[in-house]
Amino acid sequence: MKFIFLLISFSISFCSFSQRTTWSKKSAKIYKNAQYHVRMKKYKTAKLLLKDAIRIDNNFIEAWISLGEINFILNQKKEAIDVYNHVINIDSFNFPSIYYKLGKIQYSIGKYENAIKNLSNYIDFNNISPEFKKNALSIIKSSKFAKDVILNPVTFDPESLGPNINSDYDEYLPAISADGTKLIFTRSKYYDGKRNEDFYYSEFDGDSWSLSKDFGEPINSELNEGAQCISPDGKILYFTACGKFNTYGGCDLYKSYFKNNVWSEPINLGSNINSKFWESQPSISADGNRLFFVSNRDGGFGGKDIWMSYKNLSGEWSTPINLGIKINTSKDEISPFIHFDNQTLYFSSKGHLGMGGFDVFYSKLSKSGDWNEVKNIGYPINSHLDENSMIVAKDGRTAYFTSINSNSNLDIYSFELPIESRAMNVAYFNGKIFDGETNLPVECNLELINLDTGDTFMDSESQSDGSYFFCLPSNSNFALNINKELYLFHSENISIGEKGSILMKNYKLYKLKVGNKVKLDNIFFKFNSYDLSDKSITEINQIITFMNDNPFLKIEIGGHTDNIGSKKYNLELSSKRAKSLKYILIKRGIDEDRIETKGYGMNFSLNSNLTKEERLLNRRTELKIISIK
Numbered sequence: 335m336k337f338i339f340l341l342i343s344f345s346i347s348f349c350s351f352s353q354r355t356t357w358s359k360k361s362a363k364i365y366k367n368a369q370y371h372v373r374m375k376k377y378k379t380a381k382l383l384l385k386d387a388i389r390i391d392n393n394f395i396e397a398w399i400s401l402g403e404i405n406f407i408l409n410q411k412k413e414a415i416d417v418y419n420h421v422i423n424i425d426s427f428n429f430p431s432i433y434y435k436l437g438k439i440q441y442s443i444g445k446y447e448n449a450i451k452n453l454s455n456y457i458d459f460n461n462i463s464p465e466f467k468k469n470a471l472s473i474i475k476s477s478k479f480a481k482d483v484i485l486n487p488v489t490f491d492p493e494s495l496g497p498n499i500n501s502d503y504d505e506y507l508p509a510i511s512a513d514g515t516k517l518i519f520t521r522s523k524y525y526d527g528k529r530n531e532d533f534y535y536s537e538f539d540g541d542s543w544s545l546s547k548d549f550g551e552p553i554n555s556e557l558n559e560g561a562q563c564i565s566p567d568g569k570i571l572y573f574t575a576c577g578k579f580n581t582y583g584g585c586d587l588y589k590s591y592f593k594n595n596v597w598s599e600p601i602n603l604g605s606n607i608n609s610k611f612w613e614s615q616p617s618i619s620a621d622g623n624r625l626f627f628v629s630n631r632d633g634g635f636g637g638k639d640i641w642m643s644y645k646n647l648s649g650e651w652s653t654p655i656n657l658g659i660k661i662n663t664s665k666d667e668i669s670p671f672i673h674f675d676n677q678t679l680y681f682s683s684k685g686h687l688g689m690g691g692f693d694v695f696y697s698k699l700s701k702s703g704d705w706n707e708v709k710n711i712g713y714p715i716n717s718h719l720d721e722n723s724m725i726v727a728k729d730g731r732t733a734y735f736t737s738i739n740s741n742s743n744l745d746i747y748s749f750e751l752p753i754e755s756r757a758m759n760v761a762y763f764n765g766k767i768f769d770g771e772t773n774l775p776v777e778c779n780l781e782l783i784n785l786d787t788g789d790t791f792m793d794s795e796s797q798s799d800g801s802y803f804f805c806l807p808s809n810s811n812f813a814l815n816i817n818k819e820l821y822l823f824h825s826e827n828i829s830i831g832e833k834g835s836i837l838m839k840n841y842k843l844y845k846l847k848v849g850n851k852v853k854l855d856n857i858f859f860k861f862n863s864y865d866l867s868d869k870s871i872t873e874i875n876q877i878i879t880f881m882n883d884n885p886f887l888k889i890e891i892g893g894h895t896d897n898i899g900s901k902k903y904n905l906e907l908s909s910k911r912a913k914s915l916k917y918i919l920i921k922r923g924i925d926e927d928r929i930e931t932k933g934y935g936m937n938f939s940l941n942s943n944l945t946k947e948e949r950l951l952n953r954r955t956e957l958k959i960i961s962i963k
Contacts, residue, residue, distance in 0.1 A: 355394070355395065355396065356387075356391045356393075356394040356396075356397070357391060358390045358391045358394075360390055361387045361388075361390040361391040361394055361397070362387075364383050364384075364386050364387040364390070365383075365384065365387045365394070365396070365397050365400075367383055368380045368383035368384045368387065368397075368400065369400070371383065372400070372404070377404050377407055377408055378408070380400075380404055381401065381404045381405070381408070384397050384400055384401040384404070385401070388401065393424055395421055395424050395425055395429070398417055398420055398421045398424065399417075399418075399421055399429065399432065401417050402414045402417035402418045402421065402432075402435070405417060406435075406439065411439050411442065411443050412443070414435075414439055415436060415439055415440065415445075418432050418435060418436040418439070419436070422436070430456055430459040430462055431456075431462075431466075433452045433453065433455045433456035433459075434452075434453065434456045434462075434466055434470055436452045437449045437450075437451075437452035437453035437456060437470065437473065438453075438473065440452065441453075441473050441476070441477055441690050441718070442690050442691065442718060443690075443718055444480070444689070444690065444717065444718035446477040446478075446480045446481050447477075447481070449473060449474075449477045450474050450477045450478065453470040453471075453473055453474050453477075454474065456470050457470050457471065475687065476687055476688055476689070476690070479687050479688070479689075479710075480688075480689040480690070480713070480718075483689070483710070483712055483713040483716075484713050486713075487712070487713050487714055488711075488712035488713065488714075488715060488752040488755075489750070489752055490714050490715050490749060491749055491750070492735075492737065492747040492748065492749040493747060493748055493749065494739075494745055494746075494747055495517075495543060495734075495745075495746045495747065495748060496542065496543060498536060498542065498543045498544060498545045498546060499517070499519070499536055499543055499546055499745075499746055500739070500743075500745040500746060501521070501546075502741075502743065503521050503522060503523050503743065504521065504522040504743055504744040505519050505520070505521050505534075505736070505744060505745055505746050506519065506520055506522075506723060506736040506744045506746065507519060507520040507560055507561055507562065507723050507736065508723070508725055508734045508735075508736070508746050509562050509563045509564045509725060510564070510725060510727060510734065511564055511565075511566060511567070511568035512566035512567070512568075512620070512674050512728050512760075512762045512803070512805050513568070513728075513762055513764075513836075514538060514727055514728065515537055515538045515568075516535060516536075516537055516538075516564065516568045517535065517536045517537075517538070517543065517734075518533055518534070518535045518549075518562055518564055518571070519533070519534055519535075519546075519746060520532070520533060520534075520559075520560040520561070520562070521533075521534045521546075522744075529558075530556070530558060531558040531559060531560040532548060532549065532554040532559060533548075533549040533553055533554055533559055533560075533562060533571075533573070534546040534547060534548055534549065535547060535549060549597065552590075552597065552598070552599045552600065553571070553573075553590055553597050553600065555575075557575060557576060557577050557578065558575070558576050558577075559573055559574070559575050560573070560574055561573065561574035561614045561615045561616070562574070562616070563616050563617045563618055563671075564618075565618055565622060566620050566622075566674060566762065566803060566804065566805050567764070567801075567803030567804075568592065569591060569592045569593075569797070569803075570589055570590070570591055570592070570618070570622075571589065571590045571592070571597065572587060572588070572589050572603075572616040572618055572625070573587070573588055573589075573590075573600075573616070574586070574587060574588075574613070574614040574615065574616070575588050575600065578600075578602075580602050581602070581608070582602070582605060582608040582609055582610060583608060583609055583610045583611050583612060583613065584612055585612050585613060585614050586602055586603070586607075586608040586613055587602075587603045587607055587608060587613050587614070587616050587625075587627060588600040588601060588602055588603060589601050589603060593798075603625075603651060604650075604651065606643065606650065606651045606652065606653055606654070607625070607627070607643055607651050607654065609629070609631050611629055611630050611631040611632070612629060612630050612631075612638075613627055613628070613629045613631075614627065614628050614629075615627055615628040615668060615669055615670065617670045617671050617672050618672075619672050619676055620672075620673075620674040620675070620676050620760070620804065620805035621676060621791060621792040621794075621804065621805075622645065622792070622794060623644060623645045623792075624642055624643070624644060624645070624672065625642065625643045625645070625651060626640060626641070626642050626657075626670040626672050626679070627640070627641055627642075627643075627654075627670070628640055628641070628667070628668050628669075628670065629641050629654070633656060634656055634662060635656070635659060635662045635663060635664055636663070636664035636665065637664070637665050637666040637667075637684075638666040638667060638668055639656055639657070639662040639667055640656075640657045640661055640662060640667050640668075640670045640681060641654040641655065641656055641657065642654060642655055642657055643655070657705065658705070660697065660704070660705045660706075660707075660708060661679070661681070661697060661705055661708065662685075663683060663684075663685025663686060664685060665683065665684040665685035666683070666684050666685070666692070667681055667682070667683045667684075667685065668681070668682050668683075668692065668722055669681055669682040669692075669722040669723045669724070671724065671725045671726065673726050673730065673757035673758075673760075674728045674757075674760045674762075674805040675730065675757045675758035675759075675760050675805075675807045675808075676699075676805075676807065677698055677699040677757075677758070677807070678696060678697075678698050678699075678726075678730075678757035678758070679696065679697050679698070679699075679705070680694060680695070680696045680711075680724055680725070680726060681694075681695055681696075682694050682695070682720075682721060682722035682723070682724075683695055683708075686708050686710065687710060688710055688716060689710075689713065689716050689717055689718050690717075690718035690719075691718060691719055691720040691721070692720040692721055692722045693710055693711070693716040693721055694710075694711045694715060694716055694721045694722065694724050694735075695708050695709060695710055695711060696708070696709055696711060696755055697709070709754075709755070711724075711751075711752070711755045712752060712755070715749075715752075721735070723735060723736055726751065726756075726757055728759070728760050728762060728805065729759050730751075730756045730757035730758050730759045730760070731750055731751050731756045731759075732748055732749075732750060732751070733748065733749055733750070733751050734746060734747070734748050735747060735748075735749070758807050758808050758809075759808050760805045760806060760807050760808060761805070761806045761807075761808070761830050761835045761836065761837055762803065762804070762805050762806070762836060762837070763802075763803070763804055763805075763806055763828070763837040763838075763839070764801065764802060764803040764804075764837075764838055765801070765802065765838050765839045765840045765841065766796075766799065766800040766801050766802070766840045766841075767796050767800045767802065767816060767840070767841045767842075767843060768800055768840065768841070768842050768843075769842070769843060769844075769845075770842035770843060770844040770845075771844070771845070775796075775798070775799050775800025775801075776796065776800050776818060776821075776843055777795060777796055777797070777798055777800070777818075778795070778796050778816055778817060778818035778821070778843060779793070779794075779795055779816070779817045779818065780792070780793075780794055780795070780796060780802055780804075780814065780815070780816055781793050781814070781815045781816075781817070782804065782806070782812045782813070782814055782828075783812060783813045783815070783872045784810065784811070784812060785811045785812060785813055785827075785856065785869045785872060786810070786811055786869075788871065788872065791806075791812060792804050806828065806830050806837075807830065808830050808831065809830065809831070810829075810830045811827070811828070811829050811830075812827070812828045812829075812830075813825070813826075813827060813828075813855075813856040813872045813873060813876075814826045814827075814828050815876050816841060816843060817880075818843055819883075820845060820846055821843045821844065821845055821846065822843065822844050822845070822846060822850050822851075822852050822959065823843075823852060823876065823880055824841055824842075824843060824852060825852055825853065825854055825855045825856055825873060825876065826855045826856075827855040827856050846884065846887065846959060846962065847959065847962075848959050848960060848961065848962060849958070849959065849960075850958070850959050851892075851956050851957060851958035851959070852956065852957050853954050853955075853956050854873055854877070854915075854954070854955045854956060854957055855873075855954075856869070856870065856872055856873035856876075857870050857873050857874075857915060857955040858870050859911055859914075862907075864907060864910035864911045864913075864914045865914070866914055866915065866918065874915075874918055874919070874922070877919060877957065878919065878922050878923070878924060881919070881924050881928065882924075886962055886963045887928070887959055887961070887962060887963075888927075888928045888929075888930070888959075888960055888961035888962075888963070889928065889929055889930070889957055889958060889959060889960060890929075890930045890931065890932060890957070890958045890960045891912040891915050891916055891929060891930070891931045891932075891955065891956075891957060892908075892912060892931075892932050892933075892934055892955065892956045892957075892958060893907070893908030893909060893910075893911040893912035893931075893932070893933045893934065893955055894908055894934050894935070894936075894938060894939075894952060894953065894954045894955070894956065895907055895908050895935050895936050895952065895953055896936060896939070896943050896948075896949035896950075896952040896953050897936045897939065897943040897949070897952075898949065901935055901936065904935035904936050905933050905934075905935035906933065907933070907935075908933035908934055908935050909931065909932070909933025910933070911933070911955065912931035912932060912933055912955065913931050915931075915955060916929045916931050930960065936952070939952045940952055940954075
């Protein structure tokens with residue numbers, strides 16, 4: 335006699351039912367045994383038992399559902415799809431959650447049309463979970479987006495970085511210096527059955543990458559080190575380390591300095607950055623004043639969020655702030671990379687409109703300092719798989735990322751970004767600063783001020799060998815001021831065009847002596863006039879600071895012209911321009927007895943005045959020390 339056997343509920347970790355239905359006592363007993371193995375997390379054994387139960391009763395729907403769950407846990411998604419489709423064939427009405435689970439799996443493997451169909455069926459049911467319904471609607475929206483971008487692919491032609499970088503092990507999380515000559519990445523190896531992550535580096539000689547080398551101590555250790563970034567000049571390494579003795583949480587952020595051709599002992603970034611939670615994946619801005627990183631600390635929007643900290647005037651990191659709802663979502667955001675242009679942020683997210691898993695997105699800072707709309711970088715760069723840890727070179731177009739090779743290992747590749755997702759091409763500016771008399775290197779302060787906005791773009795110090803390095807965005811105009819106590823400051827105008835470039839220049843600073851002078855490169859007058867331009871305020875502030883810091887000095891402001899016009903006219907114009915600057919300085923509090931003026935006209939030309947460029951150099955204002963009290 336055929337009968338239905340009712341099996342009282344056994345709660346398991348991933349699903350439960352109010353009752354189990356089968357006509358077979360033997361099948362029910364096997365099912366009960368399978369649930370025990372599920373609780374013990376012996377999924378493969380449980381799977382075999384469930385198949386035995388189903389062979390006895392092919393319509394034992396709860397056994398089918400449990401089998402689908404186990405297939406999903408074992409990442410056997412195609413088998414899970416077949417199982418859930420069979421469940422729907424048995425009973426398409428009483429188990430609405432199957433449509434939800436089926437649609438989620440189909441979305442995760444890129445079966446977008448099927449995902450839309452099954453999730454649409456799910457939301458048509460009554461009395462379903464509001465949370466699941468919301469998630470189903472979100473996946474339907476993402477699936478429709480994915481279908482659209484597949485029909486409109488972007489150019490994507492990745493190339494392996496070659497055998498000097500990639501090996502039989504896993505290589506991932508690349509970081510590159512602004513000049514493109516130093517690549518740092520993480521390599522994972524197994525020692526005595528344990529996985530260990532260490533840093534490796536390679537240098538580019540203009541043609542190819544050198545054979546990668548182990549960073550060695552004190553950076554690498556028997557613990558795991560990874561998720562790193564490097565300062566634009568290649569001198570500071572920021573990275574993640576877990577389980578160190580001086581940790582604030584499980585994983586903290588550290589830094590190390592490259593001095594005298596060795597890396598210093600790692601320094602924990604401190605309690606303002608690190609917490610009892612998880613901190614990882616740092617990215618430092620080109621000016622060195624903003625640190626982006628990932629944390630699951632309290633105060634976020636859910637899961638892992640991207641946070642940012644500012645470096646204050648004393649060199650300490652401020653309390654981190656969450657990047658906000660435009661960047662972060664209720665799901666995970668990881669792998670931030672702030673480009674050298676200081677305004678384009680690349681990151682990966684599961685929460686923004688994407689194709690499944692982690693997709694790569696980007697956002698750019700607006701003029702008001704807010705993040706603009708987040709945009710998906712496009713297909714086939716993004717897919718239903720996880721894409722993350724992408725970085726972009728200074729040219730704004732060359733990207734580096736990690737992908738699985740034909741041997742199922744992780745390798746590092748490069749590719750050219752689509753035009754719409756490129757950052758600005760930037761210039762990098764480097765050189766050394768010396769004492770003008772001894773030619774010895776000088777440690778000094780360098781300040782870059784944006785002449786269009788008046789904002790300080792960078793305020794940093796040269797290294798002990800006098801070297802400096804910074805990145806400048808294209809289409810920008812800066813005032814460079816170099817200062818050191820008891821030295822005459824240096825002033826220069828730096829204008830960056832449409833395309834980024836490489837600027838290499840050494841400077842000499844001269845001590846405070848009578849007769850020493852500096853060209854005031856950022857004093858601007860209106861054409862054929864002695865009216866100062868508004869952009870001159872940056873240089874005026876520099877002169878006032880210099881005079882206040884050195885109250886024992888008396889100076890001369892000298893005006894110079896090119897050879898256009900008569901000698902008499904140019905003498906008068908240059909004199910009036912010098913007096914205009916003196917007038918402003920007096921109004922700002924400098925004693926008029928400390929300032930003399932003189933117009934030199936065209937009498938001390940720096941060149942032959944034959945070209946437009948030469949005449950521009952001759953139209954100048956100079957500050958000269960004439961007395962030291």
